[in-house]
Structures are given as C-alpha cells and as structure tokens.
Amino acid sequence: DAGITQSPRYKITETGRQVTLMCHQTWSHSYMFWYRQDLGHGLRLIYYSAAADITDKGEVPDGYVVSRSKTENFPLTLESATRSQTSVYFCASRRFLTSGRREKGTDTQYFGPGTRLTVL
Amino acid sequence: KQEVTQIPAALSVPEGENLVLNCSFTDSAIYNLQWFRQDPGKGLTSLLLIQSSQREQTSGRLNASLDKSSGRSTLYIAASQPGDSATYLCAVDAGNMLTFGGGTRLMVKP
Numbered sequence: 001d002a003g004i005t006q007s008p009r010y011k012i013t014e015t016g017r018q019v020t021l022m023c024h025q026t027w028s029h030s031y032m033f034w035y036r037q038d039l040g041h042g043l044r045l046i047y048y049s050a051a052a053d054i055t056d057k058g059e060v061p062d063g064y065v066v067s068r069s070k071t072e073n074f075p076l077t078l079e080s081a082t083r084s085q086t087s088v089y090f091c092a093s094r095r096f097l098t099s100g101r102r103e104k105g106t107d108t109q110y111f112g113p114g115t116r117l118t119v120l
Numbered sequence: 121k122q123e124v125t126q127i128p129a130a131l132s133v134p135e136g137e138n139l140v141l142n143c144s145f146t147d148s149a150i151y152n153l154q155w156f157r158q159d160p161g162k163g164l165t166s167l168l169l170i171q172s173s174q175r176e177q178t179s180g181r182l183n184a185s186l187d188k189s190s191g192r193s194t195l196y197i198a199a200s201q202p203g204d205s206a207t208y209l210c211a212v213d214a215g216n217m218l219t220f221g222g223g224t225r226l227m228v229k230p
Contacts, residue, residue, distance in 0.1 A: 111163040
C-alpha cells in the first residue's frame with residue numbers, strides 16, 4: 001500500500017551510540033521533513049529536504065544529521081545519542097507545487113506513524 | 121519567530137455537544153493553516169487546510185475558520201461523538217516549515 005513508513009517503530013539505545021531512523025515514501029513527493037514531538041514543546045522541525053541532495057535545517061537541528069540520496073528515502077541519524085533526544089520522531093512528506101499553486105497554499109504534509117526513541 | 125497557541129489544552133464533553141477549539145498565531149504572513157488529528161501512539165492525520173485567502177473550510181461535521189488579520193482560527197466540531205476523542209493540532213505554514221500549537225486533548229464521553 002502506498003504511503004509513508006518509518007522504521008523502526010520503537011528503539012532503545014544508550015547514550016553515545018549512533019542510531020539511524022528510516023523514512024520511506026512511495027508518492028515521489030519532493031519535500032520530506034523530520035519532526036520531534038515532546039511534552040511541553042509540541043512538534044518541532046529538525047530538518048527538511050526539498051529534493052534529493054538538498055537539505056536544510058529546521059528549528060532544532062543540533063545533534064542530528066540527514067541525507068537524501070534518493071527521493072523516496074530520508075534517513076535521520078543521531079551521531080552520538082543523548083538523553084535529551086528521547087522523543088517521538090515523525091517523518092512527513094509533501095509534493096512540490098509550482099509557485100502559483102504554492103502561494104495558494106494548496107498543499108498539506110502527510111505524516112508517518114512515528115518512531116519512539118528512548119536513550120538510556 | 122512564529123508562535124502558535126491552542127486553547128484549551130484539554131477538554132472533556134458529553135456525547136452530542138457542539139464544541140469549539142481555538143488556535144492563535146503571532147505572525148499573519150502565512151500560506152495556510154491546517155488542523156490535524158492525532159490518536160494516541162499514532163501519526164498525524166490532516167483534517168482541514170485553509171488557504172490564507174480563505175475564511176473557512178468544511179468537512180462533514182468539522183468546520184474551520186481563519187481570521188488571518190487577528191491571528192486566529194477555530195475548529196468547530198458538531199454533534200461530537202466518542203470517536204472524536206483525540207488530540208487536535210493546528211499548524212501554520214509560512215514556507216517550508218509547519219509551526220505547531222501544543223494541541224487540545226479532547227475526550228468525548230458516551
């Protein structure tokens with residue numbers, strides 16, 4: 001079934017370890033996003049990508065690395081996990097719109113089911 | 121920096137009531153405002169998207185309004201049902217980034 005998937009759904013790791021969260025979408029959407037959701041902070045953007053090989057920082061990028069070698073995949077890597085990175089991580093995607101349609105605001109983001117990460 | 125606030129943070133109502141969820145934002149330079157639903161342990165599902173040039177959108181029992189000049193949006197749920205129990209999030213799109221409110225946790229009691 002087409003859509004956006006994330007793996008793993010649950011992950012427990014230790015401080016200092018590297019961990020990679022995977023995101024895959026089957027729509028060929030140009031844009032992909034990574035958010036984290038924390039009590040008291042809501043959802044915050046970590047990184048986003050406008051196309052393959054194009055990435056940019058969001059609100060809370062420190063401690064994270066992303067890459068996008070293929071349109072359908074957007075992995076998020078925590079190079080050295082810290083306890084403050086315990087969170088629920090959501091991946092999202094959005095199609096590219098021409099500037100005219102973009103200014104009409106006719107797009108929405110489609111979210112994956114999330115990955116619950118615990119850093120001990 | 122855009123800030124989005126949702127009031128109330130939690131709401132418990134008996135089945136059948138009509139209810140209003142509120143969302144306010146500080147910067148009116150937005151492309152659109154979206155309302156999402158999030159069930160426990162699940163991702164976000166888009167409910168309604170209001171373009172910046174629109175005043176409201178409707179989908180079934182849901183109606184969302186947007187007053188960009190005052191930085192406010194409301195989500196109206198008619199004849200609430202227990203299946204409406206979830207967290208409702210509003211988000212504003214000012215470019216490539218959605219800024220979310222903290223959400224309203226809704227419980228509809230049978």
